[in-house]
Amino acid sequence: MPDLNPISLLSTKTFDIIIAGAGLSGLSLAWYLAEGNYKGNVLLVDNSFAPHNSKTWCFWANHKPFFPEIIYKKWRKSYFAAQDYQSFLYMNEYAYYCIRENDFKEFVLTKLRKKSNFTLLEEGILDIYGSKKKGVLVTKNSDTYVADFIFQSIIQPESSKKEHLKYPLLQHFYGIEIETEDGIFDPNTFVIMDVDHSFDDGYAFMYVLPYDHNRALIEFTVFSENVLPKKEYRKKIRTYIKEKYGFGKKEYKSVRKEFGVIPMDDRPFEPTLDVNIYNLGTMGGLTKASTGYTFTRVQRYSRLLAGSLINGESPQITNPSKNRYRYYDKLLLHILSTSVPESRRVFTHLFKNNSVDEIFTFLNEDTSIVQDLKIMNSVPYMPFFRAIGNNLI
Ligand SMILES: Cc1cc2nc3c(=O)[nH]c(=O)nc-3n(C[C@H](O)[C@H](O)[C@H](O)COP(=O)(O)OP(=O)(O)OC[C@H]3O[C@@H](n4cnc5c(N)ncnc54)[C@H](O)[C@@H]3O)c2cc1C
Structure with a gap:
């Protein structure tokens, strides 16, 4: 990709930060920056800022939930049913929350529109690339924007493409x-x-x-x-x-x-796309491999990232999963990919032998090794032994 020389920089619009894609992860990062009174100039670009309501985001929390103002519904009781086991599951520590996409969008955009250092641009993005000093974003109208850092949630890194995955x-x-x-x-x-x-x-x-x-x-x-x-x-x-x-x-x-x-899938955590270009959300590997849940991980990640930017530090990127959880995820992916009956047995035993609070703590990756062992002891061993055999390295 071409390096930007001073002359081409003159004909472009410059920002401190560009957020490319204003879905869950782009808006979350913008929210934490605005909340922390980030002083730099931020450009937020998306195809559309119009409401869609095509999603509801659910997550569980054992603390005050994220965005309490826009929680649409909260449950403390759930129900699991399989052929040979059905049960109501009561949450004591956690609650399960739901936020509607439109409410979230409106809530964040209302805040951003009040901040003079945030610019919202409704345009298609054609390309994003890094140069030695800046990140560059080109829109479908051929306008060019540059920034110290670009945070993007629209381009899939090479390493997460199907051909590189063991369990797609x-x-x-x-x-x-x-x-x-x-x-x-x-x-x-x-x-x-x-x-x-x-x-x-x-x-x-x-x-x-x-x-x-x-x-x-x-x-x-x-x-x-x-x-x-x-x-x-x-x-x-x-x-x-x-x-x-x-x-x-x-x-x-x-x-x-x-x-x-x-x-x-077993995509690696891929925090950068290019020099000065950082990946967010699903494109950044923030979706939990064994569940598909992304909301909580995006909140945790964006909050840390925004904190570092507000403090004038280089972007703080932390792998959302410790190695051992990535390994557990891989074992479950192996079972899910190879045997439907065994997958059913594993989930049934998981819900039969653990409280939903224990399961949520484990899926949030907040358990101790002792708690991990209790969970492992609660599900059939053989499918996991076979999965380990297939994931020795
Ligand atoms: C229907 C649905 C329900 C889900 N429910 C849950 C749930 O309950 N709990 C949970 O934890 N996870 C859930 N997920 C998973 C995950 O939380 C969402 O997919 C989440 O939206 C991912 O956030 P993101 O920022 O990575 O991507 P997105 O939210 O998809 O954001 C990407 C943004 O980039 C924009 N964009 C893309 N290409 C371009 C372009 N070329 N130019 C300009 N803009 C562009 C899009 O318009 C979009 O706004 C759900 C996913 C789906 C699809």
């Missing part, structure tokens, strides 16, 4: 938010997993978020390498609604749809 697994799901005349849902209990034993092309389950007695998001989720045609997810959801709640297609109203594909 995806979490893919389609959800329909439905409204019914009568109240049929228990708004205090969300369904964390209702395992689908009739689906064999991946570990599959229903996930249900009841927002009210008569409104819920019902999502069919699969962990496998290939996305399904949309009509297959829809068929599964229709059958589930009929079997579980007794409602036919004409007896409820679809008010929103949600489709997602999240990587659940």
